[in-house]
Amino acid sequence: MDNIAGQKSGLSIATNVAVVVMVLIWLIPTVGLLVSSFRDRDQISASGWWQAPFSVELTFRGRTASDAVQDGDTWVVSGNIFEAPEVQEAFGAGEGTVTGFSTSAFTPGEHPAGVTADLGDGESLRVDPDGSYEFRSPEEPGNRGQRVYFSANTPPQFTLANYRQVLTADNMDRAFINTLTVTVPATIIPILIAAFAAYALAWMDFPGRGWLIAAVVGLLVVPLQLALVPMLNFHNQVGIGQSFLGIWFAHTAFGMPLAVYLLRNYMVGLPRDIIESAKVDGATDFQVFTKIVLPLSLPALAAFSIFQFLWTWNDLLVAKVFLPSNDEAKVMTVKIADDLLGSRGGDWGILATAAFVSIAVPLVVFFTMQRFLVRGLLAGSVK
Amino acid sequence: MHPFLGGIVTIIIGVGSCVGYFYFSNLILDKVIFPATGPNPGRNINRANQWRPWLFLFPAIFVLTLYLVYPVLGSFLRSLYNRSGEEFVGLGNYATLLASQEFRTAFLNNLLWVVVVPAGATFFGLLAAQLTDKLRWGNIAKSLIFMPMAISFVGASLIWKFVYAVDPDIGLINAVRASLFGAEPVDVLQIPFWNNFFLMFILIWIQTGFAMVILSAALRGIPEETIEAAIIDGANPFQIFFKIKVPQIMGTIVVVWTTITILVLKVFDIVYAMTGGNFGTEILPSYMMSFMFRDDGRATAVAFVIMIVVLPVMISNIVQARKEMR
Numbered sequence: 190m191d192n193i194a195g196q197k198s199g200l201s202i203a204t205n206v207a208v209v210v211m212v213l214i215w216l217i218p219t220v221g222l223l224v225s226s227f228r229d230r231d232q233i234s235a236s237g238w239w240q241a242p243f244s245v246e247l248t249f250r251g252r253t254a255s256d257a258v259q260d261g262d263t264w265v266v267s268g269n270i271f272e273a274p275e276v277q278e279a280f281g282a283g284e285g286t287v288t289g290f291s292t293s294a295f296t297p298g299e300h301p302a303g304v305t306a307d308l309g310d311g312e313s314l315r316v317d318p319d320g321s322y323e324f325r326s327p328e329e330p331g332n333r334g335q336r337v338y339f340s341a342n343t344p345p346q347f348t349l350a351n352y353r354q355v356l357t358a359d360n361m362d363r364a365f366i367n368t369l370t371v372t373v374p375a376t377i378i379p380i381l382i383a384a385f386a387a388y389a390l391a392w393m394d395f396p397g398r399g400w401l402i403a404a405v406v407g408l409l410v411v412p413l414q415l416a417l418v419p420m421l422n423f424h425n426q427v428g429i430g431q432s433f434l435g436i437w438f439a440h441t442a443f444g445m446p447l448a449v450y451l452l453r454n455y456m457v458g459l460p461r462d463i464i465e466s467a468k469v470d471g472a473t474d475f476q477v478f479t480k481i482v483l484p485l486s487l488p489a490l491a492a493f494s495i496f497q498f499l500w501t502w503n504d505l506l507v508a509k510v511f512l513p514s515n516d517e518a519k520v521m522t523v524k525i526a527d528d529l530l531g532s533r534g535g536d537w538g539i540l541a542t543a544a545f546v547s548i549a550v551p552l553v554v555f556f557t558m559q560r561f562l563v564r565g566l567l568a569g570s571v572k
Numbered sequence: 573m574h575p576f577l578g579g580i581v582t583i584i585i586g587v588g589s590c591v592g593y594f595y596f597s598n599l600i601l602d603k604v605i606f607p608a609t610g611p612n613p614g615r616n617i618n619r620a621n622q623w624r625p626w627l628f629l630f631p632a633i634f635v636l637t638l639y640l641v642y643p644v645l646g647s648f649l650r651s652l653y654n655r656s657g658e659e660f661v662g663l664g665n666y667a668t669l670l671a672s673q674e675f676r677t678a679f680l681n682n683l684l685w686v687v688v689v690p691a692g693a694t695f696f697g698l699l700a701a702q703l704t705d706k707l708r709w710g711n712i713a714k715s716l717i718f719m720p721m722a723i724s725f726v727g728a729s730l731i732w733k734f735v736y737a738v739d740p741d742i743g744l745i746n747a748v749r750a751s752l753f754g755a756e757p758v759d760v761l762q763i764p765f766w767n768n769f770f771l772m773f774i775l776i777w778i779q780t781g782f783a784m785v786i787l788s789a790a791l792r793g794i795p796e797e798t799i800e801a802a803i804i805d806g807a808n809p810f811q812i813f814f815k816i817k818v819p820q821i822m823g824t825i826v827v828v829w830t831t832i833t834i835l836v837l838k839v840f841d842i843v844y845a846m847t848g849g850n851f852g853t854e855i856l857p858s859y860m861m862s863f864m865f866r867d868d869g870r871a872t873a874v875a876f877v878i879m880i881v882v883l884p885v886m887i888s889n890i891v892q893a894r895k896e897m898r
Contacts (some may be wrong), residue, residue, distance in 0.1 A: 200809060201706075208703045208713050211696070215717045215777065218731045221744065225734065234739070237747050370579040378586045385594055386632035393625040399897055401629070406893040408640045410834045410886045414860050414875040416639055418868045419646030423638075433578060437586075442639030445632055474624055475598045503724030505841045506857075510864065522726045526845045530730070537734070537742055544730040548723045555722030559715060566782065567789050 225541035229346040233537050244342040246288060248297040249276045253324050253334040263311075263325045270337055271320040290316040290339035297338035351542035360516055361543055364524040368502060368547075370433060371512075371520055375440035375501045376494050382441070383448030384490065388478045390449065391456035392464060402453065408446040416443070417510045424511070433518070436511040443507065444497045451496075451565060455489035456482055492565020495558050499551050521547040590631065597627045644879065651872035665873035677852055678859040679877075681768055682837070685855055686881075688769070690832040692776040694825060697783025701791055702813060704784075714788065718781035725778070725841030732774045733846065736760050762851045771853055774842050779835065783828045790824035791817060830885050837878050856881075 224238040235247050251273035257264040270276070271285055289298030292308055300306040305315040311327040316339060324335050355361045389395075390402055420439060421431070429435045459482060467477050483490075501507075505522040512518045519528075525543050529536075555562065601623055602608065606616040654661045669675040700717050704710035720728060737743030738759045740750040746757040761767045794817055802816045818825070840857035847853045849862060856878050863871035 204703050204707065208700070208707060208710075211700060211703070212713050212716050215720065215780070217744070218735050218777075219719070219723070221734050222731045233742070235741060237741050237744070238734075239744070239747075374579055374582045374586060377583055378590065381587060381590045382631045382635070385628040389625040389628035393628070395622065395625040398625075399894065401633075402897065403890045403893050405636075407886050407890045408636060410882050410889060411640050411644065412857075412875065412878045412882055413838055414857060414878055415647045415872075416643040417864060417875070418650055418872045419643040420639060422650075422868075434582070437582060438635070439639065442635040445636050446640070449632055473598070473602070474621070474628075475594070478628075499722055503727070505724070505726050505844070506838075506861070509861070522724055522841075525730065526726050526841070530733075530845055537737075540730055541734065544727050548727040551722040551724070552719070555719065556715075559718070562721075563785050566785055 222541050222544055225537060226351055226545045227347045227349070228538060229348050229350070230536070230538045232343070232346055241347075242345055244286070244344055246340055246342050248338065248340045250294070251276045251337045251339065253322060253337060255330065255334040257326070257330050259329075260325075263327055264329050266322075266324040266326075266330060266334070268322060269320045270316055270322050270339060271341075273337075285320060285344065286318050286342045287316050287320055288318070288340050288342060290314070290322075290337055292336055292338065294338055298340040351538045352546070355539060355542045355546060359524075359529070359539065359543070360519075361521065361524060361546060363517065364519050364521045365546065367512075367518060368520040368522075371436055371440070371508065372498060372501045374437045375444070376497045378437065379441045379444045379448050379497060380490055380494055383445055383452055383493070384483060384486070385478070386449050387452035387456055388474075388482055390453045391459075392477075392482070393474065405446050405449050405453075409450060411446075413443060413506060417506075421510055431511060431513040431518075433512070436507060439507055439511050440497075440501050440504075444493075444500065447496065448493050451493050452486060452489050455486055459485055488561060488564055491558065491561040495554060495562050496565060498554060502551055593631065594628070598624065601627060647872040647875050647879075650868055651870075651876050653869050655867045655869050657868060661869070665869045666877075669870065669873055669877070674854060675859065675874075678849075678854040678856050681853065682855045682881075684768060685772055685775075685836050686833055688772050689775050689779065689836045690829045692772070693779035693783045693832050694787075694829050696776065696780040697785075697828065698787050698818075698825070700780065700784040701788035702817075705788065705791060714781075714784060717784055720778045721781045723778065725775075725839055726845050728774055728778055729842050729845035732770075732777075736770060736846075761847050761853075764852055767847070767851055768853055771842055771846055774846075775836065775839060779832050783832065786824060786828050787821065790821040794820050830889070834882065834885060837882055 221238045224241050225233055228238065228241055231247055232241075236243075251270045252275065253266050253270070253273075254268045255266070257266045259265075270287065270290075287302040289301050290306070291297055291299035292314065293299070300314075300316075302316055302318045305313050307313050312335075313325045314322065314335065314337070316322040316337065320341075322337065324330070326335075356365075390398060390405075416439070424430055424432075424435045424438075429438070463481060463485075464477055467481055472480070503522065505526055508520045508523050512520065512523070514523075521543075525540075525547060529540055529543050601620050606620040606623075607613075608617050608620075610616070650657065651665050652660060652662060654664070700714070704713045707713065723731070734742060735744045736759075738746060738757050740746040740757050743757070745760060749755040750757065760770050798816055798820070799812060802812050807816070838857060840855070840861050843849055843853055843855055843858040844861065849855075849858050854862075856874055860871050860874035860878070863874065
């Protein structure tokens with residue numbers, strides 16, 4: 190519609206560029222998180238994730254070997270610093286490049302690689318870029334070898350270590366199961382209750398129907414915060430307390446207005462003929478509902494279940510209030526927000542991994558069910 | 573019992589009892605209370621049908637009343653009592669709130685959120701909807717912009733924590749600043765006042781996809797003739813967009829705007845995870861959570877303030893719904 194003759198090409202290039210820029214802004218932060226979660230912990234703090242495919246200059250602490258060979262007046266220790274046990278792990282098969290070295294922890298890259306450094310007392314040390322070193326000393330060195338601090342370009346390293354740590358040591362596996370435990374019942378049960386109510390509001394005639402629909406619309410916007418204190422007190426009084434049972438009830442209720450509203454909007458649009466002819470043929474309302482309306486409403490049911498699933502999976506507020514705050518009952522969002530962000534604020538690899546573990550399932554659901562989600566959104570907002 | 577097993581049992585019991593309730597209550601209504609036999613079968617069927625809607629509606633009405641209607645009243649009553657809930661203090665909690673500097677900051681910040689986030693998300697959403705409309709790879713672009721909708725607020729906060737990080741080897745913003753201008757790293761979350769906008773952008777980033785999807789459908793629903801007529805009359809693309817398209821989807825824009833406005837008043841996760849309400853970034857939902865478990869009186873008072881802010885939207889929604897039904 191915009192392709193007016195003569196103006197099209199310039200505008201379409203501008204459009205393409207604008208969309209590319211926007212997509213990049215929307216995508217890059219998430220990509221950064223994903224890349225970071227696979228990076229080695231030391232590399233994360235040494236270079237940005239956007240440099241992940243490139244080598245990283247890190248400083249290491251190594252030790253020369255201790256078996257010295259006498260060469261005239263001096264003792265010579267030679268070997269390859271990459272093979273020192275402390276640093277072996279960081280380097281693959283000789284892939285690193287030494288850029289500088291020193292024997293002091295304060296100036297790890299003081300001497301450029303390949304230069305012979307005078308260490309005083311007649312001692313000298315040379316480390317070549319490929320890691321081979323030569324340490325000369327007038328006296329026989331002790332059996333511990335000489336400390337060497339060096340900086341080297343390390344090959345990019347991708348590892349699953351963060352995932353292993355998050356899933357085993359940090360109780361995240363438990364949190365994952367807890368999230369699942371909260372989410373699945375809290376998604377299934379409201380659908381059933383809402384579907385019956387929506388059918389009644391869409392296809393049954395009774396006094397007060399209009400007011401009930403209006404009430405549902407009104408309840409759509411009631412802030413959740415209002416329910417927190419009274420309902421937690423109520424749960425405590427009836428003996429549910431802070432428990433999974435309580436959070437299932439809470440999520441069921443909080444999802445109910447949207448469920449009834451969405452499903453009713455959809456069911457009203459179903460063809461009247463089918464339902465009326467079924468009734469003429471002697472079907473009861475219960476049969477009409479289960480045999481005709483429910484199967485026909487599958488797209489709307491799917492849309493709402495995706496909403497409710499995403500909402501309960503991603504929820505922090507309800508879980509913080511209605512679940513106990515001990516480690517056994519924490520869901521992932523609470524775990525990340527309270528434990529990881531608080532106490533491990535600096536451990537970016539763990540943070541990225543934990544975040545990614547928690548958003549992986551919603552992302553899969555999102556990309557596989559996007560069609561239903563869009564349809565549901567449209568049913569809810571555009572008439 | 574492991575809670576996961578408990579979950580499975582709950583699904584079975586919950587679903588089973590729901591189905592059982594609906595099935596047997598209908599059965600009882602039809603066979604026992606108003607059987608279609610006996611002296612007045614016709615009248616009985618009619619009476620059964622009068623009762624049936626309420627059977628269908630009962631569970632939904634019950635949970636809605638308990639969890640959403642009663643709390644409006646319950647919260648208000650609770651907010652009139654002191655911390656322990658024993659002493660009636662009238663509007664004392666509200667007076668304390670109004671006198672507190674923190675509350676005023678939270679309230680003003682919240683007003684800022686309520687204006688900026690819906691405006692930003694609707695603007696970017698409209699932009700994305702219009703730009704991707706005729707693009708060959710438009711659907712892929714839309715799907716990627718829509719993606720943050722699936723991410724939790726906590727997850728999104730973490731994602732942006734990486735972008736905002738002070739360390740130029742982690743934070744993209746500081747890395748760009750350092751490489752382009754050689755500037756010293758700054759903590760954008762501690763810049764007074766402007767840090768709010770960095771937090772708001774996270775929510776805009778999440779909500780733009782929602783706005784885009786709905787506005788894009790609305791744009792497609794515009795009758796072609798109006799646009800063709802404008803082209804023939806010599807309107808340029810910008811005139812077509814602002815003078816032909818936007819006025820026709822104004823209703824949808826308002827719906828999107830209000831929906832996001834309501835959402836803004838619920839979201840405490842971002843502030844909680846990013847700054848914990850420090851550095852002058854407190855908003856009402858996070859301010860309320862700072863009293864939760866500590867002072868129910870004040871917590872409910874803050875919650876009720878949020879309710880009052882939402883009230884005009886609620887009323888207009890109800891009026892709108894009543895109008896549509898007629």
